[in-house]
Amino acid sequence: MLANYAIVGIFLVAAISFPLIPLVLAFFLRPKRPTPLKTSTYECGLEAIGDVHVQFKVQYYLYALAFVIFDIEVIFLYPWAVAFQVVGLYGLIAATIFLLMLFAGLLYEWRKGALEWV
């Protein structure tokens, strides 16, 4: 059982070291001659003006949420479609109920005006 966790551990170590090793290597190898220009945030382009907190239009969030509904739908429908032969009528009914619930969500969203772009 623990062997499985070992794999996780190896992955973890690999994942961390993959970006870390080049950076460390670079740190030791690179020449260090900082100038004010080099240490500024962006070496080229214009000076940044204004707040970093950009406000997005709230509709984007609603769209993102609506997207999630369909995303989930696909995720769950795909295995059902693959195993359609095996799960048979039972699966069909279950999937229909699932779709109906999503449909209810969609109806709600539509009625609440979340699909309109104001």
Add this chain to the structure above:
Amino acid sequence: MDALTIPPVDLGLIAPLLVVVTWATGLLLVDTFFIPVGRKKLTGYLAIAGLVVAGLVGLPLWGVSGSTFGGMVRLDPFALTLTWVFLLIGILSITMSLDYLPRQDIEQGEYYPLIMFAVSGMILLAQGADLIVLFLGIETLSITLYILTGFAYPRLTSEEAAMKYLVLGAFAAGFFVYGIALIFGATGSTRLSEIGAYAADRDLGDTNLTLLLGGAAMVLIAFSFKAALAPFHMWIPDVYQGSPTPVAAFMSVGTKGGALAALVRLLFEALPTLNAYWLPVLAGLTALTMVVGNLGAIAQMDVKRMLAYSSIGHAGYVMLGVMVAGEQRGPEAFIFYILVYALSNLGAFAVLIALEHQGEEAWQLDDFAGLYQRQPLLAVAMAIFMFSLAGVPPTAGFMAKFYALTAAWEGGLPWLALVGVLTSAIAAFFYLRVIIRMFMTEPEGEPAPELNRGLTIDIVVAAAGTIIIGLIPAPIFALVERSAVALGG
């Protein structure tokens, strides 16, 4: 591809849950399509009807014991009785919201279905026999509560409370999931009974034991967070104070009931053989909870915040029954305490609502000054709730506390019973302060708003229940006794 075997599904066993969920989903649509703004009370009535129907559907299931969905969901008298208690909590909470929402200008039709969804999460927690299902239940409950907490969103405190609750709740949920993963890693199952069999039968290797214990510890932490055990209780005062009062009321009993019901199953179906490990931890947390909750309440001048601290303290007393649920008296004490606490605490919150003016956020002790002169009914009811919460006979609160203490004492935790007795002695002090303001000071400030029907019903039901259960608890004890029998198998 191998033929998939689909486990037989007996929908009858989850009938109340099914009713609540479908009804809530339908109600959400009915509300948006057919119920005009300004008449949203109708949605509330329909929600109450749904909860009542769910309760009635459960009636023929009394005495049934069985599991379905491949053993992931379980129905037994323990779960069924708790289901009824949760439905009652939902009904009372909705009743007290009916007039509160328009008065505070936050009336939205979604409120009522959300409460129903939260109730369904609680029922799932009582019925769950699998870690995944328990997680599902806890998230259903929590996510709806995040929304409900922020329901008064024009009010900054409400938004703030929702945000805090969300961040910390997600933190705790992370522990839950990680705990499940570790337990699964150690035992190869998420089914409570299978984990229990694994932990009991096999001579666990060091590694597996460590994994199992680590996982168990994390799951326990997640439950402790939901049930507000110290030191995982920090969110409670802020969240209660910020959220709409009926939501705070619902939360104070709902999360405790749901989370601890699941904890009972987890401890005694999955981990009974490991009780040498979790019992000292939980006992320590319980003792700390009782001390912190009751001492913290002393310093509060805001009654809503005081009730928040008191709810922390009461989580400790509920835990007394939970920890000894291996014995017959444990689950009895647990269910009885939850029911009694629900009545008294919901009643106390209902009185707060009755005193609340539009847009007001604080309930200072002084707002209660001379209430007996202004509104005797409210004052007497509040006194009953306070005495019940303080555990003074002949109220139900005394019976519940005494029973929980007996359970703990007999279950081998006499020192914890001692802590419970001492802290409840301290607790009298701050409940009494409210009573003093009501009966022993002259009224000041403007009179409270008119009492309306829904609230009156709520308060009267809760007060009458508190007194009647205190004087004639035998029928409730009989119910509770039979509910507890099936547990631990």
Add this chain to the structure above:
Amino acid sequence: MELLIWLIPLLPFIGFLLNVFVIRRERTAGLVASGMVAAAFVVTLIAVGVLASMPPEERRIVSTAWEWINTGSFQVPFAIMFDPLTAVMALLITGVGALIHVYSIGYMHGDPRVVRYFAYLNLFVTMMLFLVMANNLLLLFLGWEGVGLCSFLLIGFWFERKTAGEAAVKAFVVNRIGDAAFILAMLAIFTYFGTLNFYSEGEGGALGFLERVGDIAGLRVGPNWQPIFVSTAISFLLLIGATGKSAQFPLFVWLPDAMAGPTPVSALIHAATMVTGGVYLMARTEPLFVASFTTQGWVTWIGALTALMAGTAAMAQWDIKRVLAYSTVSQLGFMVAACGMGAYVAAIFHLLTHGIFKALLFLAAGSVIHGTHDTQDMRRMGGLKDAMPVTFRTYLIGALALAGIFPLAGFWSKDEILAHAVGHGHTPIFIILFITSLFTAFYMGRQVALIFFGTQRDPSYHPHESPQVMTVPLIVLAVGAIIGGAINLPVLHWLTDWLEPVLHEQAGEFNLWLALIATIGAVGMGYLGWWIYTTNAAKIKIGGKDPIYRYSGDIWEGMAEAWYLDRLYQRTVVAGFERLSDFLARVFDPQGVDGLVMGVGRFFGGLANSLRAVQTGYVRTYALVFTVGVLLVIGFMLWIAR
């Protein structure tokens, strides 16, 4: 008969309900309340008559109304009983109670909340009757808490006076300490006996725990290095409960403050009935106490010590009611000490006579207060005997009875306790109690002199005698204080025989020498007290010091402050709790200052810098505490798994 005994507590309860829900007029409230209690007294008398007609060993009626708790092994019926011990208590409660109700009609006349007052008073009588009639500890506890609740409400009745509310809370909270011990005692009794019933319910019923004390003989609990007898543990917990209710050392501090309530309340609750609840409890559970030699020693010494401390404190008070309050504490100490020495009949005898003459003294003091327009400082009184003749005479009778002068009631009962102490070799206890009884005579002489003799020191009011509705109860009680000793005269010992089925005690020897010495001593000390304060009357100034202060020095201060016990609690317990609660509030409640963050923050170095006093920052505090908790829980579980 069963119906009859249910009527006893139900009649005042009906009065309570009427006063809460129906009655709105002052006059009806007083009449109904008094009538109900008087009716209960009559019913009690009839019940006593029925009881007396039965053979002595069968004198116990148990009646169950319904099963209160009924789960598996845990069964508690809502059952009351009537036996000789209950009978005498019920007679005292309803008899003295009725007189005090009548008196209250006059005393409370014109108060805006009279109806509420009588409702509380009726509820009190109901609860007190449940306390003495309960057939199990749980129902007794219901009454026990009920009287505490009424006491709380009545102490704080005149909430316009600032001290009233504080005194009420103090009384309740101090009593909660005793209650906590009481609950633990119940848990322990249930664990070892499986029942909370005192006696079996009727023929063939399961035996109550008082009938099975033999079961726990020799059983021990506790760690191996220091096991204690179960009987000791249980009886000691009960003792703590009793010290709270009966205002014994170290929990007596609430009683003097409780005098903030109306004077009839002090008479009924804080002298005659409620405070004797602890003594009743010890007499009722006498088999448990007798089974533990250790506890009995504690009981005796606590009683004697309380008697002496409160007796000395009573000498140095200026407030007319505080003298009586400390005196009550002192006399309760006598009763408790008697219980500890095994003289339960003497304790109950003293309880009864004390209930009568102390109620008389309080009511007479109330009459004085009433007649002097709410004056309570004795330095502002003096020379009232001519203006208030009835009050003066009845007060004098009460004072003589309390001082233990032959042949008044107090003489017989106190003498029985002292005689028992001598006869059973409790010499140190005897010496303490004897000295205390001399002090008693002294402070009563002092008080009578200060109130009624000399000249009126504060001319700002015109004293007048109280109306008849107040003086008649005084006269009735005065008669009781004179002849009350008759119920247990040395040769006849009716009370001993009457209580024999419950307490199984034989009458003690009458000690003639002791009686003579005690009487002479009491007369002498009483006269001394009277003489000092009449001859030095000119030296007593309003707000000034006591004449004795010149000779005694600061000891007098200590006595006046009841040996600083109260202040000790304020400084240590109360202040400690306040600090702890404040600390917790600050640590776990960032609405104050985020204290823990600062502490732990320093510990975790840079973390604290990220936490500012912005509101949203607190979530991090919570998460931090959460994380600490997580580390502790996981660490602990894995640590014990090693």
